[in-house]
Amino acid sequence: GAGVSQSPSNKVTEKGKDVELRCDPISGHTALYWYRQSLGQGLEFLIYFQGNSAPDKSGLPSDRFSAERTGGSVSTLTIQRTQQEDSAVYLCASSPDSTGKETQYFGPGTRLLVL
Amino acid sequence: DQQVKQNSPSLSVQEGRISILNCDYTNSMFDYFLWYKKYPAEGPTFLISISSIKDKNEDGRFTVFLNKSAKHLSLHIVPSQPGDSAVYFCAASGFGNEKLTFGTGTRLTIIP
Numbered sequence: 001g002a003g004v005s006q007s008p009s010n011k012v013t014e015k016g017k018d019v020e021l022r023c024d025p026i027s028g029h030t031a032l033y034w035y036r037q038s039l040g041q042g043l044e045f046l047i048y049f050q051g052n053s054a055p056d057k058s059g060l061p062s063d064r065f066s067a068e069r070t071g072g073s074v075s076t077l078t079i080q081r082t083q084q085e086d087s088a089v090y091l092c093a094s095s096p097d098s099t100g101k102e103t104q105y106f107g108p109g110t111r112l113l114v115l
Numbered sequence: 116d117q118q119v120k121q122n123s124p125s126l127s128v129q130e131g132r133i134s135i136l137n138c139d140y141t142n143s144m145f146d147y148f149l150w151y152k153k154y155p156a157e158g159p160t161f162l163i164s165i166s167s168i169k170d171k172n173e174d175g176r177f178t179v180f181l182n183k184s185a186k187h188l189s190l191h192i193v194p195s196q197p198g199d200s201a202v203y204f205c206a207a208s209g210f211g212n213e214k215l216t217f218g219t220g221t222r223l224t225i226i227p
Contacts, residue, residue: 004158033214033215035215035217040219041219042117042119042121042204042217042218042219042220043159043204043206043215043217044217045214045215045216048214056214059214091158091159093158103149103161103164104161104215105161106151106158106159106160107158108156108157108158109157109158
């Protein structure tokens with residue numbers, strides 16, 4: 001009964017470098033969400049997947065951010081040319097479907113620090 | 116524009132007493148509301164939810180109240196226990212809107 005897992009748990013990078021964050025959802029969950037929490041802020045929606053497609057990318061803050069999901073399972077969030085304002089906790093969640101009425105189960109997050 | 120607001124960043128309550136956490140929203144399209152609890156270095160965990168067709172939902176020590184006309188919901192925890200110390204997030208979703216919109220959280224501290 002594994003929950004949502006994310007890797008790495010912590011990532012320190014230099015400004016301008018690219019980073020990849022990984023999310024392994026709960027097996028069988030078709031919907032996958034990415035959120036981020038900046039210091040002192042609430043959770044901010046980034047993107048959600050239904051299967052391998054992303055019907056809603058409205059939360060991605062810039063074109064430096066992209067995400068993909070393969071095989072209806074693992075998802076990768078990529079941030080290119082990182083900036084200091086990208087420093088945040090990036091959280092992944094999965095749910096059995098994408099109605100918004102099902103509980104979303106969250107992973108522990110990846111803490112990203114851009115120096 | 117903060118569509119979900121938790122105006123109290125922190126709250127301290129004596130063990131055994133009632134904890135009341137508040138949340139206000141502005142988007143009238145929201146029709147489903149959830150509370151999540153978050154411990155340090157962990158992801159949020161689901162606590163309780165309520166649909167807009169109800170005004171109250173209860174689960175053990177936790178009760179959520181919804182006042183649609185005031186666009187306000189609250190979470191009551193009674194009796195409060197030390198293990199309830201955490202950050203509590205209010206979240207909302209709307210019809211055809213799969214993403215959750217979160218408030219900024221309230222840090223609850225239960226004093227033994």
